[in-house]
Amino acid sequence: MEIVQDRVSLGALLKRESQSEKLEKPGILHGQAGQSKKGEDFTLVKTECQRIPGDGSTTFSVFALFDGHNGSAAALYCKENLLSNVLCGIPSDLGRDEWLAALTRAMVAGFVKTDKDFQEKAKSSGTTATLVIIDGMVVTVASVGDSHCVLESADGTTYHLSADHRLEFNDQEVERLTISGGEVGRLNIAGGTEIGPLRCWPGGLCLSRSIGDKDVGEFIVPVPYVKQVKLSTAGGRLIISSDGVWDALSLEMAFSCCRGTSADAAATLIVKEALQLKGLRDDTTCIVVDVLPVEKPTPPVTIPKKHGKRLFKSMFHKGSLESSSHSDKYSEPDMVEEIFEEGSAMLAKRLSMENPLCHLFKLFTCAVCQVEIKSGQGISVHADSRNPGTLHTLRGPFLCTSCHRKKVLMEGKRPLEGTDNLMFHS
Ligand SMILES: [Zn+2]
Numbered sequence: 001m002e003i004v005q006d007r008v009s010l011g012a013l014l015k016r017e018s019q020s021e022k023l024e025k026p027g028i029l030h031g032q033a034g035q036s037k038k039g040e041d042f043t044l045v046k047t048e049c050q051r052i053p054g055d056g057s058t059t060f061s062v063f064a065l066f067d068g069h070n071g072s073a074a075a076l077y078c079k080e081n082l083l084s085n086v087l088c089g090i091p092s093d094l095g096r097d098e099w100l101a102a103l104t105r106a107m108v109a110g111f112v113k114t115d116k117d118f119q120e121k122a123k124s125s126g127t128t129a130t131l132v133i134i135d136g137m138v139v140t141v142a143s144v145g146d147s148h149c150v151l152e153s154a155d156g157t158t159y160h161l162s163a164d165h166r167l168e169f170n171d172q173e174v175e176r177l178t179i180s181g182g183e184v185g186r187l188n189i190a191g192g193t194e195i196g197p198l199r200c201w202p203g204g205l206c207l208s209r210s211i212g213d214k215d216v217g218e219f220i221v222p223v224p225y226v227k228q229v230k231l232s233t234a235g236g237r238l239i240i241s242s243d244g245v246w247d248a249l250s251l252e253m254a255f256s257c258c259r260g261t262s263a264d265a266a267a268t269l270i271v272k273e274a275l276q277l278k279g280l281r282d283d284t285t286c287i288v289v290d291v292l293p294v295e296k297p298t299p300p301v302t303i304p305k306k307h308g309k310r311l312f313k314s315m316f317h318k319g320s321l322e323s324s325s326h327s328d329k330y331s332e333p334d335m336v337e338e339i340f341e342e343g344s345a346m347l348a349k350r351l352s353m354e355n356p357l358c359h360l361f362k363l364f365t366c367a368v369c370q371v372e373i374k375s376g377q378g379i380s381v382h383a384d385s386r387n388p389g390t391l392h393t394l395r396g397p398f399l400c401t402s403c404h405r406k407k408v409l410m411e412g413k414r415p416l417e418g419t420d421n422l423m424f425h426s
Helices: 010-021 073-087 096-121 171-180 251-256 263-278 299-316 401-410
Strands: 028-035 041-050 059-069 129-135 138-144 148-153 158-160 183-189 193-201 225-230 236-241 284-291 337-342
Touching: 028 041, 028 059, 028 263, 041 073, 041 284, 059 073, 059 236, 059 284, 073 096, 073 129, 096 129, 096 138, 096 225, 096 337, 096 401, 129 148, 129 236, 129 284, 138 148, 148 251, 158 251, 171 183, 236 251, 236 263, 251 263, 263 284
Parallel strands: none
Antiparallel strands: 028 284, 041 059, 059 129, 129 138, 138 225, 148 158, 148 236, 183 193, 225 337, 236 284
16 A cells, blocks of 8 residues: 555656556656646647658657747747748658757757748747657757756756746856847836846847747847757656746756656646746646656667667767766666757857768758758858858858848848848859
8 A cells, every 4th residue: 555645756657657558659658737827828749740651660759838928929830830840851861860860950940940930920929939859768859938848867867958048047148149239138117226137128028039029139039959868768757847837946846846646647736836836927837748768678679779879979979967977887777868959049050060960951952941942042051241252151051042131130240231142153
């Protein structure tokens, strides 16, 4: 008999859930809960996506959260379009490891395309976007704004998988906005007293990155922070929540208030805990995802998997997350391996081909919006509008004229009169 208050460890619970679930669904259980105040939080859950349509062995899961502001149009638009905009940037003929590597770029392109497309349709409203794609034990998270995805591995170590793009907590972004021509400061009330969080003007947004927000400066960019990690075979729990949760709960509080419960109950508990502490001040939404432990693979499967791991390591030159003090021991059961992390707002850096991944772009299409580019019409993502004579203009990937214009605006420079002189002619 079990005492109700006796909370079992996450590891034990994951194992129990795994056994009850059998092997039909490859190891993902989720639950979500929310309390709406403004009706501007939207979620997307798709657990049956396939890299190769019709091939069940290529299934991956998608979880996303969009916390809108100044209306719900941008959040709703992201819910309907962001995932497909990301996936259409990945060439169709890739194996799993290559697909996962290309995904980290495609997320950048897909976020920018979604922002650009939405801004052509709507004048106001914006949204945070937290997109989580889980393929086997590999978790890839792309985020703009202040919704967060956090992870607890089976041994109880916690990790942030998203950045905080609130100006109040991100000095680097304050610096970027200031250089780009934005003005960062607090609201001034009578007598010169400053109140509230740091905001960027024009627009007065507290975030440095978002999707939508046509009415604020173009340097509030949709370029996401992207992080990719590989969980150990022991699995782990993810919490994806809007700021309604994080304004009330620390990461540790969120995990501990639901420890020992199913994903479904956990999401409800987290929202309840947040509301008890702070009341319903904002839309408060939470998705909990349990990635269940897998049986140790049999030797014939182990060999190609090890190869894949080494491939990632050499591609990204990244160490492991802090939980692993011994980087040479990455077969340790509870270790979370960091595969990729990049948060730069510069498109040229994010879409760069200076590594073995150059073939992971589609040829002859714009690297952002994926439209076909006719010969001689592409503009290098490395083209520098301040210095059109630069040698880099012949280097791909290439952007269409419209996406190049967007890139220039995001960098905070004045668009040049005649960008024609940036075209390369083959
Ligand atoms: Zn384009």
